[in-house]
Amino acid sequence: MKISLQSEITLYPLSIRKDKKNYIVEEPISGDFFELPEISVDAIKRLEKGEGLAAIEKTLKESYPEEEVDIIEFVEQLVELGLVQEVDGIEIHKEKEKHAKSQGGFKWIPHWVGRLFFNGIMNKVYLLLLITNIFILILNPELFPHYKDIFLFDSMVLNVLTYLLISLVLIVIHEFGHILAIRSHDLPANLSIGNRLIFIVFETDLTQAWKLEPKKRNILYLAGMSFEQVILFLSFGFMLLFPDASFVGIISIIVLDIFIKSVYQCCFYMKTDVYYVVENVTGCYNLMESGKIYLSSFFKKSGLDHKKMFEDEWNLVRIYSVFYIVGVFLTLLLTFMYFIPQLYYMITTVYLNIMGAGDRAAFWDAMAFLLQTMLMLILLVYLARKKRREN
Template sequence: MKVSLQSEITLYPLSIRKDKKNYIVEEPISGDFFELPEIGVDAIQRLEKGENLAAIEKALKEHYPEEEVDIIEFVEQLVELGLVQHVDGVQVHREKEKQAKSESGFLWIPQWMGRIFFNSLMNKVYLLLLVSNIFILILNPEFFPHYKDIFLFDSMVLNVLTYLLISLVLIVIHEFGHILAIRSQDLPAKLSIGNRLIFIVFETDLTQAWKLDPKKRNILYLAGMSIEQIILFLSFGFMLLFPNASFVGIVSIIVLDIFIKSIYQCCFYMKTDVYYVVENVTGCYNLMESGKVYLRSFLKKHRKSAKDHKEMFQDEWNLVRIYSVFYIIGVFLTLLLTFVYFIPQLYYMITTVYLNIMGAGDRAAFWDAIAFLVQTMLMLILLVYLARKKRREN
């Protein structure tokens, strides 16, 4: 659909509010949110008043002399984003009509239930628990998780199933923390399944959090880790009070799983909960994308100068450089976890299974090794399926 300076533009109803640096624009019908600078919001408000495009372009050039203004290109971008309802009285076809997210999303959970776990007092409690857990670990180094903590039984199949079950339960609890937090704000949430690296994960869609101010959004992003601090504190308590109890092995797996996932949250080359908090605090909502561009530029034959980089990232120059450092640190953290936990665990499992297949154990050990191989193949197939599904969606 062609747009000209004489075109009459009708937008869908939009909600606009100021954020840290720019403005957040919500299109309520689809539930989509967009970040726009002041000049873009000014143009939208003038369109909503019914001003013609030629007058809008002239006014913007006068008010923003340092900006390049092309109102036709801007309107075409609005069309692509699905924000334009009519052009010259003709309905604009959107490729995919979405149902409003507010129609579903754990609305059966009452707001008061979410407020029990997420309020000003509990937020301080979670911080206190985090500090307490760090001190407990420092004072009791024997609680520091070991890669062999997952091997409770002689049966490798039972070991893997036990770990996967505990990990799955903890993932669900983590995501339910996000759901309770967003319901405490009387907003809907959506739960989906995906994968990060080799891990199968549940993911809570917190898109509706953009309705809130940045401080409240941080509570939603940290909600899962906050609930984990309760579990970790209770686990350490059981290990202190009942050091020789039979269930301490299960508790050790819980500590190991939460510990690894907490380190993983600091791997900023992925969009983790902590990454979103950093993005939210800085007001720079494309840190990862900018960081990748910055780091990639050093691999080219003709490296950009510092001046070129500053012009590229403008006022986000220092943030992008700092983020790039943490991006690299995140990669090293992943390698550290791999060499300290994952590779030793894998080596132990492969060695044990190989010896059992070769007859080092009894008949039960042999069939346990065969079942472990089948189990591993099924997990790999599931991971490949999820990866391909995610690629198709993208």
């Protein structure tokens, strides 16, 4: 469909809200959110008033002399984004469908239940628990997790299943933190399954959080970690009060799992909960993408002036790039401190049992472990391919 300066444009009803730097535009029918600069929002408001494209282009050129204005190209972009309903009275046949989160989204959880866990007082309690947990770990270095903490039993299959079960329970608790936090604002959320590196994870879709101001969005992003701080505090308490109890082994796995996941939250080469908080605080919502462009410039000459490209975000992008690299080193540190030693211990134990170092039960346990590992790898490959197809 050809668009000209004489075309009449009808947009879908849009909700526009000022954010830190630009504006957040919501298209309620699809539930999509877009970040747009002031000039774009100005154009949209004029389109909603029924002004002609030629008049809008002339006004924008006068109001924003430093900007390149092409109203036809802008309208074509709006069509691509699915924000245009009609052009010259002809409906744009673009499928618009409510997201699943708008239809379901744990709405059966009353918003007052979410408010019990996330309010002004509780948010301060979670912060206090984080600080307390750090001090407990500093004052009691023996509580620091060890890579052998997951090996509670002689059976390797039982060790792996125990760790996976505990990790799964902690993931569910983490995600319910996000869900209760967003329900405290009476907004819906969706839960899906995916993978991050070698880990299978549940992921809560917090897209509707864009309805809120940045400060409130931060609470939603940190909600899962807040619940983890409660569990970590209780775990440290039990380990200090009952150091010789039989359940300490299970608690050690809980501490190890939360510790590793907390470190991963600081790996900014992934879009973690903490990463989204940094985006909110800075108002730079393409921080990762900009950081990758900046870092790639050290390895290949693009001929681009990155300082001019990023403009007022230049310093933020450079600082983020440092943390991006730090995140890579943190991952390597975890790999060498935990994953490689754990993998080596498992492989050597399984190998010796297959070669007959143990009894018959140990041999079949080793064979079952190999089958278990193959099934996990198949599941990870499936999730990775599914994610690639979706992207």
